[in-house]
Amino acid sequence: MRPTWVRMLTMVAAAWAVPLAAESPREMLVNAxxxxxxxxxxxxxxxxxxxxxxxxIGHAPNDQDAxxxxxxxxxxxxxxxxxxxxxxATRKMFEALVARFPRNPEAQVALGAWHVGLVAKFGGIASRxxxxxxxxxxxxxxxxxxxxxxxxxxxxxxxxxLRLELDPGDPRAIQLTEAAVRxxxxxxxxxxVQRAAVAVLVPLRRGDRKxxxxxxxxxLPLGQFGG
Numbered sequence: 001m002r003p004t005w006v007r008m009l010t011m012v013a014a015a016w017a018v019p020l021a022a023e024s025p026r027e028m029l030v031n032a033x034x035x036x037x038x039x040x041x042x043x044x045x046x047x048x049x050x051x052x053x054x055x056x057i058g059h060a061p062n063d064q065d066a067x068x069x070x071x072x073x074x075x076x077x078x079x080x081x082x083x084x085x086x087x088x089a090t091r092k093m094f095e096a097l098v099a100r101f102p103r104n105p106e107a108q109v110a111l112g113a114w115h116v117g118l119v120a121k122f123g124g125i126a127s128r129x130x131x132x133x134x135x136x137x138x139x140x141x142x143x144x145x146x147x148x149x150x151x152x153x154x155x156x157x158x159x160x161x162l163r164l165e166l167d168p169g170d171p172r173a174i175q176l177t178e179a180a181v182r183x184x185x186x187x188x189x190x191x192x193v194q195r196a197a198v199a200v201l202v203p204l205r206r207g208d209r210k211x212x213x214x215x216x217x218x219x220l221p222l223g224q225f226g227g
Contacts (some may be wrong), residue, residue: 015107025052025069032076033221041221043080049073067097068106075114079222088129090114098141105148105155112141113162117220120166128224146176153183157193161200164216168209177201 023031028049036042050073056066071093078086094111101107115138118127127133142159149155160176167173180197184190196219205212217223 003218006132025049025073026065027057028052029069029072034219034224037224039080039225042225043077046076050061064097064101064104064107068104068110071097072110075110079117080225084131087118091112091132097181103148105145105152108141108148109145109155109158112138112152113144113158113221116137116142116162116166120162139163151179151182151184151191153180153185153194153197154187156180156183157197158220161193161216161220162199164200164204168204168213168216169212173216174204177204 010221026049028045032042032049036045050070053070053073053100054160056063057070074086074093075090076153077083080089087133091111093112094107094114096109097104098111103212115135116131118131118133119135119138121127122130122133124135142162145155146159156176157180160173160178161182163170163173164177175199177200180194181201183194185194199213199219203209
């Protein structure tokens with residue numbers, strides 16, 4: 001029988017499913033980030049999301065959702081291709097969005113995820129030298145996202161899972177992940193992140209921090225590609 005955390009991961013992956021018909025740019029990113037198993041297919045979907053968001057921005061330059069999707073798509077592409085220049089460009093886009101829309105929790109969580117994800121993968125010194133990723137900036141952005149997002153499971157859960165990916169023994173990470181399970185779920189994304197938090201808490205509550213960290217890495221965006 002498969003380990004409990006593997007079965008939970010399968011359930012979470014199924015929960016992320018979005019119908020393929022008439023995908024919006026945001027839905028394309030969700031499918032690429034959580035459902036696609038072929039890297040080339042994921043990159044192609046990310047490209048379409050980027051194009052769709054860019055087209056919307058052409059008609060509405062202040063469309064916050066389109067701007068966030070555009071920047072996120074570029075970040076996802078950089079992660080899958082390993083393009084250093086594009087990763088740095090994505091950081092600058094997120095920084096610009098945070099400066100332009102300081103009370104948008106999605107902009108804050110995106111910036112936080114960029115920094116924390118790279119530090120978790122490459123370490124603090126290497127990631128800072130290579131692309132300018134900094135743990136402190138990332139954690140601060142995640143805290144701001146949580147504060148701006150109120151009790152929404154999306155922001156509590158993403159902040160908790162990202163912190164667990166960095167350090168599975170972080171008390172704040174555990175607190176946030178627990179809070180996500182009790183958080184409000186006004187949107188589909190909130191409900192999906194909440195399910196991911198529930199799954200990660202299974203190994204965490206039995207004291208298996210390594211399994212919790214591994215599962216957190218897998219349920220975060222593009223985690224199915226192993227970093």
